[in-house]
Amino acid sequence: MMAAIQASKSSQVVLLEQNEKLGKKLYITGKGRCNFTNNKDISEFFPELVRNPSFLYSAFYSFSNLDLVNFLQLPYKVERGDRIFPQSDKSSDVIRALEAFCQKGGVDIRKNTKVLGLEKEGDQFSIETNKGNLTCDRVILATGGRSYPRTGSQGDGYDFAKKLGHTIIPLKPALVPLILKDSWTQDLEGLSLRNVALKAQGDGKEELFGEALITKTGLSGPIALSLSSKINRWKKVDLSLDLKPALDFQSLDQSLLRDFDQNKNKEVLTVMKSRLPQALAEVFLNVVQVDSRKKIHDLTREDRDKLVHGLKNFPLHFKALDSIERGIVTSGGVDTLEVDPSTMESKLVKGLYFSGELLDLDALTGGFNLQIAFSTGYLAGENSRLES
Numbered sequence: 001m002m003a004a005i006q007a008s009k010s011s012q013v014v015l016l017e018q019n020e021k022l023g024k025k026l027y028i029t030g031k032g033r034c035n036f037t038n039n040k041d042i043s044e045f046f047p048e049l050v051r052n053p054s055f056l057y058s059a060f061y062s063f064s065n066l067d068l069v070n071f072l073q074l075p076y077k078v079e080r081g082d083r084i085f086p087q088s089d090k091s092s093d094v095i096r097a098l099e100a101f102c103q104k105g106g107v108d109i110r111k112n113t114k115v116l117g118l119e120k121e122g123d124q125f126s127i128e129t130n131k132g133n134l135t136c137d138r139v140i141l142a143t144g145g146r147s148y149p150r151t152g153s154q155g156d157g158y159d160f161a162k163k164l165g166h167t168i169i170p171l172k173p174a175l176v177p178l179i180l181k182d183s184w185t186q187d188l189e190g191l192s193l194r195n196v197a198l199k200a201q202g203d204g205k206e207e208l209f210g211e212a213l214i215t216k217t218g219l220s221g222p223i224a225l226s227l228s229s230k231i232n233r234w235k236k237v238d239l240s241l242d243l244k245p246a247l248d249f250q251s252l253d254q255s256l257l258r259d260f261d262q263n264k265n266k267e268v269l270t271v272m273k274s275r276l277p278q279a280l281a282e283v284f285l286n287v288v289q290v291d292s293r294k295k296i297h298d299l300t301r302e303d304r305d306k307l308v309h310g311l312k313n314f315p316l317h318f319k320a321l322d323s324i325e326r327g328i329v330t331s332g333g334v335d336t337l338e339v340d341p342s343t344m345e346s347k348l349v350k351g352l353y354f355s356g357e358l359l360d361l362d363a364l365t366g367g368f369n370l371q372i373a374f375s376t377g378y379l380a381g382e383n384s385r386l387e388s
């Protein structure tokens, strides 16, 4: 929609959308509230980008978060983590604004129109749809990724780009829950772990601090989702949780000792329940192999070591990432080396432009993924339009 709006300033634009309405994915963003960008300075967006941050310099500086806010003309609010939402908490307001701009620009919106094929014939493109064929001078591919396919992003654009000679960097799930081999997660489904550090080692090293959520099959929540984007190309993944990241080994050991001194006749389970979410305490003792019924005065030095090591390095056994369909975004896509970052035009096919998640670009949560779509859409629209 953003690309169509910009292109319509001096070109006749047809927007082909296979769904019965525009912006089906946009509608479910931010749990229906649409975290459409972030209030950080645009220079601070780059560390939030997982793949190819430098490709986005032109796009972000040509159409920044502030430009987007001004453009949409919607009352907005800033929440935790500088996330920007419409004041109304309604993603439908963003969609309505974009659709209205399209109409104002005279964009010929054709809903229920699925693109089936795209070819270049001489200087023109030939587009095959379920409603007949079209020819045009320029094409902007903005078909999204392959996540949440029921919203329409089924990955068709990758095939079109590939047939026109583009390289597709292998697709991976991103911002997706982690599936673990640990069966205990079934019993703790829904338990939220706050102020923990999730650590991954393997092809690299990552440590993320914040909140994780235990699911039936593994781990979700902010730090698990973010971690998935960082490790989705690793071959080897070793995971652990630091349940007490504020204390180092020695301070934690000292603090446990003090606790034990005051509770000599209590069971270790009772003491650990005061240190951990209650539901986790029993599982924790099971995993670190300390008898939960043992009295504190019977604990050996070895038991205490197991407790301290368990609290600092609680082992998680990684099985896989959840499926690409369940990711918030798709990692991989059209190789950015084959696209001009200042125009979004293909370096291989003149007149072909790209925008959004179809490109090999993805970011962490916080409104950055939509800003990628808006900024690249803006550049593609601006640069694809015929001179007025």
Ligand SMILES: Cc1cc2nc3c(=O)[nH]c(=O)nc-3n(C[C@H](O)[C@H](O)[C@H](O)COP(=O)(O)OP(=O)(O)OC[C@H]3O[C@@H](n4cnc5c(N)ncnc54)[C@H](O)[C@@H]3O)c2cc1C
Pocket: 016, 017, 018, 019, 022, 023, 024, 025, 026, 028, 029, 030, 031, 034, 035, 036, 037, 113, 114, 115, 116, 142, 143, 144, 145, 147, 148, 151, 152, 153, 154, 155, 156, 157, 327, 328, 329, 355, 356, 357, 358, 366, 367, 368, 369, 370, 371, 373
């Ligand atoms: C649950 C969820 C929540 C999210 N929340 C946020 C958030 O709060 N903030 C944020 O920044 N990001 C969020 N994202 C990510 C963000 O929504 C996407 O990165 C963004 O929508 C990508 O925009 P796009 O225009 O590239 O693709 P899309 O929004 O996927 O749009 C692509 C469009 O192309 C159409 N299309 C595809 N193939 C064809 C075809 N062959 N013919 C015709 N039409 C076709 C599709 O129907 C679709 O309408 C969220 C994603 C999900 C799944």
